[in-house]
Amino acid sequence: MAKFLNTSATNYYLEELIKSSSERLILISPFLKLNERIKELLEDKNRLKLDIRIVYGKSELQPEEISWLNELTYVRTSFCKNLHAKCYINESSCIITSLNLYEFSQVNNNEMGIYVSRDDDAELYRDAYDEAQRIIRISDEVRVKLEKISSEASEEIDANSKLSSSKIAKKLGVKTPELLEMMVSNGYLSLEDDKHSLTEKSQALGGELKKSKRFGEYFVWFEDKTLEALS
Template identity: 65%
Template sequence: MAKFLNTSATNYFLEELIKQASERLILISPFLRLNDRVKELLEDKNRLKIDIRIVYGKNDLHPDEVSWLRELDYIRTSFCKNLHAKCYLNEESAIITSLNLYEFSQINNNEMGIYLSRSDDPDLYRDTFEEAQRIIRVSDEVRMSLEKIKSEDTNASTTKPSSDENTKITSSKLAKILGLSTQDFLKKCIEKGYLQENGDKTHITEAGKNIGGEYKYSKRFGSYFIWPTDLKV
């Protein structure tokens, strides 16, 4: 029988749903923003070669998500226009909820959800799975590429970039030069005061601008930052 989930229960059952996936995992959420715990769980599923589909509807990708996703062979991502549904499934259970993936484990919001299992609610599970498959079919599969971000930003600009801008590189590329993961590099920038987190967004500060950092936006791939190549953190 379907179960009602409050905020804490939604977080708990979503984590269990991801951990218990043994054949497939479908994550449908408007925003492709993943916290460390979700990334850890998905990395484990990728190591086990579980088929993972992530469908998102908002172009809010950051270079750290792009770089991270490129390294996972068994995760496929799709963009679905006008997506507002939040639904998470494995081969045995599903959750339909108000909880976005980026809000996972954040208990400040008041969320609701419904948990259902294939064994107890076969018809309801089937209808949910079929609708998830329909959303996947109408979505456009996206192969994450940092080069696409650079190309998209260049194509979107109608003015010639300055020579100073040409000497700057994205967070992920600079992180690689420094021997860091993109996520660790961004954390260090926050610690240094170059970046500031505000809810689910990360903003560049005046200190970040003063050392040469810049905020950039691509219509397709969302927000990212570029930095001088000689920046140390």
């Protein structure tokens, strides 16, 4: 029988799911952004040569994080367009939840989810596992590269000195998810079903939605106006 999880329980069971993985681990989340604890757990599983698949819809990694990820030989990453699912699976259990993998969501948000044990509910576990495999099949397997990110970064800066959200966040000394929360609080972005959208007010900061074939959608902003508005 599935077990209901609140925020703290989801965090606990997710950590236990990763730690107990002995054959395979699948992490499906819209954002490729990992907190320090999950990084430690993945590093440990990589040393044990565990087969790890990460499927994402948008990358929020900084250059140093890309270098870290590329050192994990047994971690494979795949890009899935229009990904909204959050599902974490190993060979014996599964978590389906609202929880993203990045730190801000785990610390500040109210989350819910369910935990499914293969032993207790084999049919439900199999349905979730089969759907995870389908998402993997329709995804493009990519090796996140620093060179690729650098190339993308050059496209994110236009003649009007527009910077991506991640670069604006770095200049403000915050993480990208925190910046997006600030944008929502100040009316420059709206948030519905975990998807951010530009508002009329965002035009004042030059807000613009860009699309990358490999890394999904991202926003760019006028540097000076945005830093002044949010500082």
